[in-house]
Structures are given as structure tokens and as C-alpha cells.
Amino acid sequence: MKEIILAANWKMNKTTSEAVAFVKHLKKVLRNSKQKVIIFPSFVSIEALRKLEIKNLGIGAQNMHFAESGTFTGEMSARMLLEAGAKYILVGHSERRAMFGDSDEIVNKKLSAALSAGFVGVLCIGETYEERVKNQTIKVLSRQIESALLGVESTKNLILAYEPVWAISGGDPNAPKLTPTSEDIAKIHASIQAKLEELGFVGVKILYGGSANEKNCAEFASIEGVDGFLIGGASLVEEKFSSIIKIANNIK
Numbered sequence: 358m359k360e361i362i363l364a365a366n367w368k369m370n371k372t373t374s375e376a377v378a379f380v381k382h383l384k385k386v387l388r389n390s391k392q393k394v395i396i397f398p399s400f401v402s403i404e405a406l407r408k409l410e411i412k413n414l415g416i417g418a419q420n421m422h423f424a425e426s427g428t429f430t431g432e433m434s435a436r437m438l439l440e441a442g443a444k445y446i447l448v449g450h451s452e453r454r455a456m457f458g459d460s461d462e463i464v465n466k467k468l469s470a471a472l473s474a475g476f477v478g479v480l481c482i483g484e485t486y487e488e489r490v491k492n493q494t495i496k497v498l499s500r501q502i503e504s505a506l507l508g509v510e511s512t513k514n515l516i517l518a519y520e521p522v523w524a525i526s527g528g529d530p531n532a533p534k535l536t537p538t539s540e541d542i543a544k545i546h547a548s549i550q551a552k553l554e555e556l557g558f559v560g561v562k563i564l565y566g567g568s569a570n571e572k573n574c575a576e577f578a579s580i581e582g583v584d585g586f587l588i589g590g591a592s593l594v595e596e597k598f599s600s601i602i603k604i605a606n607n608i609k
């Protein structure tokens with residue numbers, strides 16, 4: 358069986374009671390899963406999901422401040438998230454880059470802080486539709502990788518997620534609704550891996566994200582270099598997410 362990581366980015370969706378009900382409904386599928394499943398719920402639901410103690414289920418936070426503590430109204434520190442039960446931190450999601458000022462420099466600080474605090478960092482990278490049309494995809498991804506990993510010594514606890522912004526549902530208002538082809542994904546994942554190796558990092562898992570769903574995940578999961586998915590919309594619907602988990606458990 359090919360090892361597939363399934364990471365669910367719930368964004369600003371589901372209250373705690375909804376999150377708990379969702380995970381309880383999926384308990385059997387999660388317990389039977391041989392693949393790693395990680396849910397990134399809202400901050401306020403992390404502890405409640407951790408308390409369900411579902412084997413195989415990793416819990417993560419969608420954001421984390423890089424400072425240890427201080428005058429940062431509205432932010433969450435590593436210690437707060439660790440205590441709540443998060444083990445994974447999402448860093449550099451395109452929505453945070455576009456809407457909340459997470460520049461390359463801030464992404465680097467957040468990733469470094471998350472890794473130093475002992476989290477697994479899930480670093481998101483991806484080009485916008487405009488950048489793709491201008492043929493800047495590889496240049497943009499290389500810049501995002503290099504800047505995010507500046508000063509990072511070990512990528513043992515790093516997962517990368519390649520998410521073309523134009524393929525994320527609702528992600529890029531200027532983009533026509535598109536999903537990349539398997540060939541596109543294979544090519545880009547190979548160049549991301551090559552970039553990582555050039556920087557001296559080997560064996561980093563690379564997820565694909567952007568309208569990944571129960572219909573395309575079997576095809577995409579069998580692409581060499583695709584180690585799993587970061588899933589938004591489809592991870593919010595029980596039937597869809599449980600189908601994805603079941604499919605991932607059958608990838609040869």
C-alpha cells in the first residue's frame with residue numbers, strides 16, 4: 358500500500374459541536390484507516406477533537422504566531438496550541454498569504470518557530486493564476502521554498518503542500534475554475550522535490566491541494582511524487598471525506 362497523508366483544512370468552518378459530531382460519525386473509518394489523517398479545525402475546536410482520542414487522527418492548527426508570548430492581540434502561541442493538543446501547524450496557506458499579510462518572511466518565521474516547538478509543519482506553496490499564465494510557476498515555488506526554509510536545519514518534521522491557488526475552490530477570483538492534470542501535478546511535484554534536494558533536503562513528503570476530492574483522489578494519489586492531499590471543501594462533507602479515506606486505503 359502506498360502511504361498517503363490526508364490533511365483536512367477546515368478553514369473558518371464548523372463550530373466545536375459540529376466538529377465533534379463530524380469526527381464521531383467518521384470514527385470507524387478513521388480507526389480502520391491505515392493512512393494518516395490530520396484535521397485542521399478552528400482553534401477553538403482543537404482540544405475537543407483531541408479529547409475524542411481517535412487513533413490515527415492527527416490534529417493541527419491553521420495558524421500560529423512566531424513569538425513565544427506577548428502583545429499580539431488575537432494570536433496563538435506554540436505553547437497554547439501544544440497544550441490544546443495540536444501536533445501540526447499549517448504555514449503559508451495562500452489565503453493567509455493573500456488576506457492576512459503572511460509574507461515570505463513571516464512564513465519563514467512561523468515555520469521555524471513551529472518546527473522548533475516540536476510541531477510538524479505543513480508548508481503550503483503555490484502560484485496564482487496570473488503567475489501561471491506568465492509562466493512563473495517554478496520561479497514562484499522556488500522562491501517560496503527557499504525563503505520558507507531559510508535557516509531551517511532539519512526537514513524531518515516538514516510536510517510540503519503544493520496548492521496552485523487557481524485550483525483551490527474559491528481561491529482565486531481571477532482564475533477560471535480549473536484543476537491541474539495529472540501530468541501537471543507530476544511535473545511540478547518533481548521540480549519541488551528537485552528544489553528541496555538542491556537545498557540539501559531529501560525525503561520531504563509533498564501533498565497536493567486544490568479541489569482534491571473523492572472523484573480525483575485515486576488518480577492523483579497514484580502519481581509518483583504525490584504523498585497525499587490537503588483538502589478543503591471535500592473534507593467538510595462526511596460522505597466525501599470518508600470516501601477519500603477509503604480510497605486512500607486502497608492505493609497500491
Ligand code: PGA
Pocket residue numbers: 366520524525526566567568569587588589590591
Ligand atoms: P479546496 O481547498 O480543497 O477546497 O480547494 C484546499 C485548501 O485551500 O487547502
